[in-house]
Amino acid sequence: MEQAGTQGDGLKDVRDRIDAIDLELLSLISERARCAQQVAQIKTAADGQRVQFYRPEREVAVLRRIKAANAGPLDGEEVARLFREIMSACLALERPLNVAYLGPAGTFTQAAAIKHFGHSVQTFALATISEIFREVEAGSCDFGVVPVENSTEGVVSHTLDTFMTSPLRITGEVSLRIHHHLLSVVDQLCMIRTVYSHQQSLAQCRGWLDRHLPNAERVAMGSNAEAARTAATEEDAAAVAGWQAAEIYGLKVLAERIEDEPGNTTRFLVIGPQDAPPSGEDKTSLLLSCRNQAGGLHALLTPLAAHGISMTRIESRPSRRGIWDYVFFIDIMGHRDDPKVALALESLKQSSLLFKVLGSYPVAVL
Numbered sequence: 001m002e003q004a005g006t007q008g009d010g011l012k013d014v015r016d017r018i019d020a021i022d023l024e025l026l027s028l029i030s031e032r033a034r035c036a037q038q039v040a041q042i043k044t045a046a047d048g049q050r051v052q053f054y055r056p057e058r059e060v061a062v063l064r065r066i067k068a069a070n071a072g073p074l075d076g077e078e079v080a081r082l083f084r085e086i087m088s089a090c091l092a093l094e095r096p097l098n099v100a101y102l103g104p105a106g107t108f109t110q111a112a113a114i115k116h117f118g119h120s121v122q123t124f125a126l127a128t129i130s131e132i133f134r135e136v137e138a139g140s141c142d143f144g145v146v147p148v149e150n151s152t153e154g155v156v157s158h159t160l161d162t163f164m165t166s167p168l169r170i171t172g173e174v175s176l177r178i179h180h181h182l183l184s185v186v187d188q189l190c191m192i193r194t195v196y197s198h199q200q201s202l203a204q205c206r207g208w209l210d211r212h213l214p215n216a217e218r219v220a221m222g223s224n225a226e227a228a229r230t231a232a233t234e235e236d237a238a239a240v241a242g243w244q245a246a247e248i249y250g251l252k253v254l255a256e257r258i259e260d261e262p263g264n265t266t267r268f269l270v271i272g273p274q275d276a277p278p279s280g281e282d283k284t285s286l287l288l289s290c291r292n293q294a295g296g297l298h299a300l301l302t303p304l305a306a307h308g309i310s311m312t313r314i315e316s317r318p319s320r321r322g323i324w325d326y327v328f329f330i331d332i333m334g335h336r337d338d339p340k341v342a343l344a345l346e347s348l349k350q351s352s353l354l355f356k357v358l359g360s361y362p363v364a365v366l
């Protein structure tokens with residue numbers, strides 16, 4: 001029913017304007033989608049079977065340009081998110097992408113996949129990180145999304161270990177603010193005897209669980225979503241998971257944001273058959289190992305300092321070739337095709353026993 005009184009004509013006028021703007025937006029979005037269809041024809045004519053519809057370096061260029069041009073009142077992130085979805089729909093017109101993620105549905109990895117690719121991709125829930133690598137290697141999925149590090153609990157070692165033997169490349173990164181909630185079919189905390197979650201999430205909420213559920217048994221599961229699915233079938237259990245899992249498995253939120261660290265962030269990697277061309281603001285991930293001798297790591301890193309390249313992360317893992325042998329996962333700023341980075345990589349290659357470029361990819365916009 002129409003609002004009477006003071007809102008009257010003023011409200012109707014503005015709503016009429018909004019309706020007219022929406023029609024203009026629709027016609028512009030449709031025109032943009034037709035352009036994407038033309039791009040697809042041009043790409044197919046040029047590259048035939050080997051055509052790459054998804055262009056990560058172009059996508060970040062579009063988003064960076066929009067963010068820079070934005071004059072408000074909407075926030076830059078907000079505007080970029082809208083354009084993320086428009087591009088996702090345009091790409092799906094060219095060819096829908098298949099993206100594998102660590103399932104089941106409702107995990108933070110699925111949220112990361114959608115944040116990176118938008119809602120128009122087809123996502124496939126797989127049970128393990130190894131399976132995701134396998135499906136992308138086999139070509140049954142175009143890309144995979146895997147967790148790699150968490151700001152409270154550190155690295156997801158399985159992901160790093162799998163890179164040692166996989167031919168796949170890193171084509172993108174996604175950072176996601178993680179909020180954990182306590183979910184259950186019951187609505188009283190005193191009824192909870194068991195708390196299910198992934199071991200990293202249990203660790204991230206340890207303080208809260210110690211204070212509020214000191215006597216409940218904590219049971220580690222393969223994923224938060226699996227924990228939510230299990231908790232949905234038990235009258236005295238709860239799961240620690242995100243709101244997506246609450247929605248999917250029909251659970252109530254007993255307590256919100258129970259993570260101990262307010263800035264809790266998880267970083268995910270996008271993996272695919274190739275890495276990304278330069279975008280102007282990129283990172284490169286490397287896998288290296290050095291001789292087991294005094295000053296070995298220092299010597300390994302000297303070429304980076306010598307060429308003025310900044311390192312954003314270094315992680316060491318046992319190589320499994322001998323008990324004293326370690327490999328290093330290193331992230332640096334810049335693309336492997338940047339002349340300065342290319343020179344540094346060349347000398348790194350000379351000084352390391354094992355040298356593998358895992359990929360160059362754009363610094364995330366969202």
Ligand SMILES: O=C(O)C(=O)C[C@]1(C(=O)O)C=C[C@@H](O)C=C1
Binds near residue numbers: 054088091
């Ligand atoms: O510019 C292209 O190559 C396109 O395919 C168009 C477009 C877009 O909608 O802007 C869509 C998908 C690509 O990943 C990048 C950009």
